[in-house]
Amino acid sequence: MVEEAVWWSLADQLDAISDGSLSAEELAQVYLARIDRLDGNLASFVAVNDRSSELGREVDQAVRAGKKVPVLAGALIGVKDNYTTKDLPTRAGTEVEDLAFPNDDSFAVGQLRAAGAGIIGKTRMHEFAWGNITPPTRNPWARDYVPGGSSGGSGAAVATGLCSAALGSDTGGSVRIPAAACGTVGLKPTFGALGRTGIIPHSWSLDHPGPITRNVRDAALLMGALAGRDARDPSSINVSGSAYVDACTRSLKGSSVGVIRNHFGEGVVPDVARRFDECLAFLRDSGVTVREFEIPSLEYGLAAIFAIELASASAYHDRAVQLGWTQGFQPDVQDLVDMGRFVTAVDYLHAEQIRSVMCTEFAEVLKTVDVIASPTCPITAWPAGQWYVDVNGEEEHVLAASWRFTYPFDLTGMPAISVPAGLDDKGLPIGLQFAGRPFREVDVLSFAAAYERAHDWSARRPPGFD
Amino acid sequence: MDSLRRVTGLPFDDDRMKELLEKYGPMLTEIEKLRTLELKHVFPAVRFDPETAADGGTAVEKEE
Numbered sequence: 001m002v003e004e005a006v007w008w009s010l011a012d013q014l015d016a017i018s019d020g021s022l023s024a025e026e027l028a029q030v031y032l033a034r035i036d037r038l039d040g041n042l043a044s045f046v047a048v049n050d051r052s053s054e055l056g057r058e059v060d061q062a063v064r065a066g067k068k069v070p071v072l073a074g075a076l077i078g079v080k081d082n083y084t085t086k087d088l089p090t091r092a093g094t095e096v097e098d099l100a101f102p103n104d105d106s107f108a109v110g111q112l113r114a115a116g117a118g119i120i121g122k123t124r125m126h127e128f129a130w131g132n133i134t135p136p137t138r139n140p141w142a143r144d145y146v147p148g149g150s151s152g153g154s155g156a157a158v159a160t161g162l163c164s165a166a167l168g169s170d171t172g173g174s175v176r177i178p179a180a181a182c183g184t185v186g187l188k189p190t191f192g193a194l195g196r197t198g199i200i201p202h203s204w205s206l207d208h209p210g211p212i213t214r215n216v217r218d219a220a221l222l223m224g225a226l227a228g229r230d231a232r233d234p235s236s237i238n239v240s241g242s243a244y245v246d247a248c249t250r251s252l253k254g255s256s257v258g259v260i261r262n263h264f265g266e267g268v269v270p271d272v273a274r275r276f277d278e279c280l281a282f283l284r285d286s287g288v289t290v291r292e293f294e295i296p297s298l299e300y301g302l303a304a305i306f307a308i309e310l311a312s313a314s315a316y317h318d319r320a321v322q323l324g325w326t327q328g329f330q331p332d333v334q335d336l337v338d339m340g341r342f343v344t345a346v347d348y349l350h351a352e353q354i355r356s357v358m359c360t361e362f363a364e365v366l367k368t369v370d371v372i373a374s375p376t377c378p379i380t381a382w383p384a385g386q387w388y389v390d391v392n393g394e395e396e397h398v399l400a401a402s403w404r405f406t407y408p409f410d411l412t413g414m415p416a417i418s419v420p421a422g423l424d425d426k427g428l429p430i431g432l433q434f435a436g437r438p439f440r441e442v443d444v445l446s447f448a449a450a451y452e453r454a455h456d457w458s459a460r461r462p463p464g465f466d
Numbered sequence: 467m468d469s470l471r472r473v474t475g476l477p478f479d480d481d482r483m484k485e486l487l488e489k490y491g492p493m494l495t496e497i498e499k500l501r502t503l504e505l506k507h508v509f510p511a512v513r514f515d516p517e518t519a520a521d522g523g524t525a526v527e528k529e530e
Contacts, residue, residue: 205511205512234515299499300499300500300503302496303496303497303498303499303500304500306493306496306497307497307500310493318475321476321477322475322477324477335486335489338476338478338482338486339486339489339490339493341474341475341476342474342486342487342490342494343497347497347500347501349510349512350500350501350503350505351497351500352510352511352512353503353505353508353509353510353511354500354503354505354508355510355511356508356509356510356511357505357508359511
């Protein structure tokens with residue numbers, strides 16, 4: 001039974017641990033054995049916590065003693081390598097030894113530990129979260145394909161049953177893209193809803209922490225545990241963590257969804273487009289009104305995120321550039337960090353202005369519908385080493401294509417979730433995205449959970465990982 | 467190239483500067499779209515809060 005528990009939801013694991021029917025120590029041992037057996041090829045972890053079994057034993061002892069255990073007691077969470085941790089090294093995906101990071105728990109890791117969770121290890125990420133390939137991590141569904149990124153290790157580890165759930169971070173789609181590519185759920189909460197102290201910055205006004213999980217309810221559960229005021233993060237808002245799980249059982253009847261026909265309706269590969277149409281049909285059958293809109297400012301969204309992300313990342317790394325340390329970065333990341341200095345201050349401020357326009361236009365749409373639906377990505381995962389994909393007869397750079405539908409919600413700060421929506425003709429996962437009003441995570445969770453309940457995509461396992 | 471090095475603060479030789487400019491070209495083409503817009507009535511999505519405490523400040527107490 002313990003071997004099978006790695007495929008259970010986090011919520012089911014916690015229920016079984018708290019009633020004594022599942023040993024947290026044995027679960028930890030199974031996870032560690034699986035990482036040892038399977039991760040050499042998958043490469044989803046960069047560090048593993050050898051104390052995981054000990055943490056589980058402590059939970060088992062508390063349960064046997066009849067003590068009330070915290071809400072996440074016995075959970076073993078994989079944490080992206082840009083969250084600092086007191087007991088595991090943090091490298092943010094870089095091999096540059098001159099760069100050192102604090103040995104303190106990040107706010108999010110502190111929240112997890114306070115809720116009783118253990119950290120099973122640090123998951124691999126694209127260096128400094130500046131890319132969505134995450135080498136050398138492999139896609140669990142097809143080993144020659146990328147897992148997405150930058151939280152690719154978290155997506156791959158959750159998909160293959162190597163941890164109960166994981167944390168990622170999302171600046172242009174880095175939670176939702178690997179979630180979609182690996183067949184898992186990825187939640188990017190509203191900007192400010194989760195504290196960021198101790199997450200190595202990529203772009204201060206775009207970075208969002210978020211969970212990657214086996215199903216929507218687990219994302220809600222982690223959202224509740226992670227929420228809370230982070231006094232050292234100027235963007236942090238104190239949000240309540242109580243309503244997220246309840247939202248996952250809400251009926252959609254009488255609610256409404258918006259579809260943005262410009263930008264989100266363009267350049268989608270046939271398998272993904274077909275699955276999205278099926279999703280809309282499901283929503284209509286569920287009593288949801290589907291309305292169509294256009295957001296004119298999306299024409300300038302890519303310009304805005306280029307200017308903000310390039311300038312911000314280069315500002316963060318500026319001393320490293322001056323000291324020559326960026327020469328030790330991976331070539332793609334080095335280029336992006338070095339070239340951010342070309343963004344002028346005027347261009348940067350224009351980007352922040354169009355961002356305001358974009359927020360206003362999305363807010364107008366969300367006055368008349370509850371959420372906005374789209375595919376998470378217009379493509380599925382692509383072969384490692386391939387830089388261009390065919391999108392309906394036109395070649396598009398994989399990086400440009402993969403984040404096209406995710407970055408708008410980093411610019412606007414709106415909550416957005418990716419939920420598994422089937423496989424393409426190559427057996428690669430497709431993601432469905434719902435985005436909602438700021439601080440209305442309950443809406444995106446309820447839509448994603450309703451879709452998940454009616455389909456079995458989240459329960460499917462990648463081949464070869466039993 | 468010396469002027470560009472000074473304006474940008476990038477400490478690279480001519481070859482690296484040219485390589486970066488070439489790679490930046492497609493992104494600049496996108497960013498240039500922003501320059502075609504009249505945005506003077508739009509407040510940028512940045513907020514200054516003088517009361518917000520921030521880590522990493524460089525201010526030091528002045529000695530008497």
